[in-house]
Amino acid sequence: MQCTPPFQYEPDSISHIRLRSIALPLTTAVSDAKVLTGRQKPLSEVALLIAEIQTAQGVTGMGFTYTLRTGGTAQFAFAQEVAPLLLGEDPNDISRLWSKLAWAGASVGRSGVTTQAIAAFDTALWDLKARRAGLPLSKLLGAQRDKVRCYNTSGGYLQASVGEMLERAEQSLARGIGGIKMKVGHPDRKLDLSRVEAMRRQLGDAVPLMVDVNQQWDRTTAMRMGQALDALGLEWIEEPLDAYDVKGHAQLAEALITPIGTGEMLVSAAEVNRYVEAEAVDVLMHDAPRIGGITPFLKVATQAENRGMILAPHFVMEIHLHLAAAYEHQAWVEHFEWLEPAFNERLEIADGYMRVPNRPGLGLTPHDQLKQWTVADVTFR
Template sequence: MVSTPNTTTPAALQRGEATLDEIAEIRLSSVYLPLATPVSDAKVLTGRQKPMTEVAFLFVEIGTAEGHRGIGFSYSKRAGGPGQFAHAKEIAPTLLGEDPSDIAKLWTKLVWAGASVGRSGLATQAVAAFDVALWDLKATRAGLPLAKLLGAHRDSVRCYNTSGGFLHTPTEQVLENASASLAQGIGGIKIKVGQPDGKADLRRLAAVREHVGDDVPLMVDANQQWDRATAQRMGRALEEFGLVWIEEPLDAYDAKGHAALAASLDTPVATGEMLASVAEHWELLRHDAADIIQPDAPRIGGITQFLKLAALAEHQQVQLAPHFAMEIHLHLAAAYPLEPWVEHFDWLEPLFNERLRISGGRMHVSSRPGLGITLSEQARAWTREEQAFRARS
């Protein structure tokens, strides 16, 4: 007897009554944000990188057959922007015709569409822009800010400024920048350290602490430029300043080194921004390598992955301070159970028509649905490449 192949679609894959909408169009944009001044941190002073002059953004705009829209973005500094855009162009068509509500399913589909290049790094950073757009679409369709859709624990989040304290900035200007940030309502100040001369870092930090006073939350960021012995010596020297944290004192993947340092210092250790997957962050969590974890949703694959990591971090009772992309991270931090921080960068403001409200040391979740952002005409003008995909009618 000859058997007949089963050609029916498995029930789990059939479109049912719960499928209410479908993705009809996708637009990709490669946008380059110019920086007014070349930016340097410790990686530049140690010769590992050149000053940063621009930031490459991958924007994804998704539209559905029912007329709903969502926007998401990822980014790259110094290198990788063209690669993200190229990968996004390859995988975007796989979303056409899909139900935009099935975000976790679509994340997996996008990852498998580019599986040969892995599940971290540039590939998942491209996926992140789609994922963020889908979450924005879902919240917008629900008429809720994303934080409320996720389930907010608070309507505002403590915020600190980073963009005023880079190492290319003279100390006197850093002091002026700190005053301006505090006057704007920002709650804390972070400055860059990790210069080849550690004494120069200490002098600079002492000037900032004296200028802002003992009650202002102050953080430092070494951008991975210390070895273990230097981090230990500098960590001890920094204790007197009452810092909220020491950020990236060691190589991002040195979980054991970070764990030993965190155990030996009174000052909390923060790290995680350079990691590009949940699995990489889990190495930090399982080694107790960070008092404060600093994931970046666009770097680890988007909001879907960030929520997985947030659950792991909460289980370990680790504090949260997401890196960069405040337009996204404000919502995610607002939904984290333990009181978090969010990073303020004024660099990104020209990209969007809206502004985030800051007062009393906190960044406030607006009543606007979704992420609450729309691309500005300036962002359109900075676009170097676009690609559109539409479902067949």
């Protein structure tokens, strides 16, 4: 019997890196509670930082990060500074390269803008690794499922009237989306309750309904509103308090029937882990681009998995679908159509679930129309 020679790994190296800064417009500007309280302006575009990495062997990977309202210029500037540090490196050494880039920017911090910029490179390296293996990213990570429950948020912002909000919810359900999330946080709490009650009547008890406060309640208001909302059978109450109030979230999670979720505004794995270690929420909602990419996301998810937490990552369904599919326990992905113009492909949605694409890597390629929204474009080699 002839033996097959053992596989020999052939080292590869990063030869080209392309960075693009994109100002992707929204069809309609939207407002959440942070706008009503005067803390922010309506959101009219998403700032994308796209990184495309190519190796000497001709394998490519694409990743991206983002910011809302401000910070896109800073992300792009930092990415330009550290991108040359990846040239000549083995693209398979993802964890080591993450640390290399993080320490390169340590003087300005290993969280926030720096790690958000690193997320574009990190995601591109994971995409590249999965493409090299000929696997969807979820399969490379060890998929638990090939589809994930999904809910829509983009139709439930506060600038929409009740009628507009209900119409958008019905459109989402008709498209196959399984749940609806709506924004709350009006100064008039009775108005919040009436809008949620109207949505519950429209949807019925069987459709999962979530609310998102965007950090605009104090502890007393959150407890009172949470008790009132307990009667409506919500899937969760999201960000009822300031994102850094671990103790306050823990108190709400202990006292209320409705599950409590948070995590999207945290900007490092260490910050998210404070919630996990304290078991201060029921639903963990960390965001891969915001905490530095897939590498730190997975480290946090492992800790949450050990505690049986529900996973519902914030935004960027294009990335989080794969990560949620590899999570052991109940998971959700958040449907936003905002980034769809950036890519050639569309995600398949049916019967309340978003299906993981069979294409290698993330299964995405940048659309040519990005040219019209490109703010800056630079290549390193």
